[in-house]
Amino acid sequence: MxxxxxxxxxxxxxxxxxxxxxxxxxxxxxxxxxxxxxxxxxxxxxxxxxxxxxxxxxxxxxDKNALADEVYDEIAKDLEDHIVKNNEGLSDPALRIARALCTVMEYAKSHPQRLQALLALEDRRTNYISQLNKGLANDVRTGLEIGRLSGVDLEAGVLTVVGLVGVTMRSMISGNVTGSTKSLGSAMAACALRALCVEPSDAARLGIEAAQDIVK
Missing domain, CATH: 1.10.10.60 (Homeodomain-like)
Structure with missing residues (x-):
């Protein structure tokens, strides 16, 4: 029965x-x-x-495109979860941006195949405030509103950081990086913050702090 x-x-x-x-x-x-x-x-x-x-x-x-969307969304969600976890409880938008960048670098080192697939499919998400970039957009927006960041508007600020991350990830995956991931993470985080008009010594300090805490 x-x-x-x-x-x-x-x-x-x-x-x-x-x-x-x-x-x-x-x-x-x-x-x-x-x-x-x-x-x-x-x-x-x-x-x-x-x-x-x-x-x-x-x-x-x-079809294949529907599967590609699923692959992209799954990897992007996993990466986003890592960023959210590493930024939990932090309010300084400059530090959050530095830590997000270092999180992506550590993710690329730990999950190179996933990151390579994400980069290969990134053109499927052309909106600068796509789901993966929403956290970054919120941090840039907050930073501009409180004067922590300056010299750019929201779109330019997000695209600046996303562009730096993309170039860095491709260099890492292709094996063209000569130094350590930690030192590169520190330098690129500082570079991103300086592009958003964070004072140079403060940008360098935050880059070092983020890389030491996140990049293994």
Whole structure:
């Protein structure tokens, strides 16, 4: 007899298998997008790497672009969670920006494939206040309002930091960085703050503090 007690047990296995398949597809796509431009990746490539049937792909995603959006959103959310955790309880927008930049650098060192996939897909999110940049935008806005930052408007301030982060991440992933990640994090955080008109010695101090606390 199919009782209410028995039904959850009956349904667990299909649901578990469905989650397993979806996870396999996302992980496979992440690997492939980190290795190859999305235009060069096919659904066949993804299902082969995931070792699932092609029909299963369309049970989860309408097309390759829908999967790419899922990969981007998942990595961006994970990175955002790291930034939020590292900035918890802090109110100084300049320090928060420095720590956010160092968090991205530490994430790139710890999860290079994820960061590479994120960079490969970043053009899918062209809005300067996209979900991943909302925290940064809030910090820049607050900094401008209280006079901690100056010399730029909100959009220019966010794009300045995002641009510095992007160039730094690509240099790290390509192996073109000669110094330590900690020293680079300190320097780039200070550079970002100076671009936002934080006093040079204060920018240097905050960069060192952020890198020492976050970059391993």
């Amino acid at each position: 199919d009782t209410l007690v028995n039904r959850p047990t009956t349904l667990k296995q299909p649901n578990r298998q469905r989650r397993k398949t979806r996870t396999a597809l996302i992980n496979a796509a992440q690997q492939l997008f980190a290795e190859t431009p999305i235009e060069g990746v096919t659904v066949d490539d993804i299902v082969d790497r995931a070792d699932v049937a092609k029909g299963s792909f369309y049970n989860h995603f309408g």
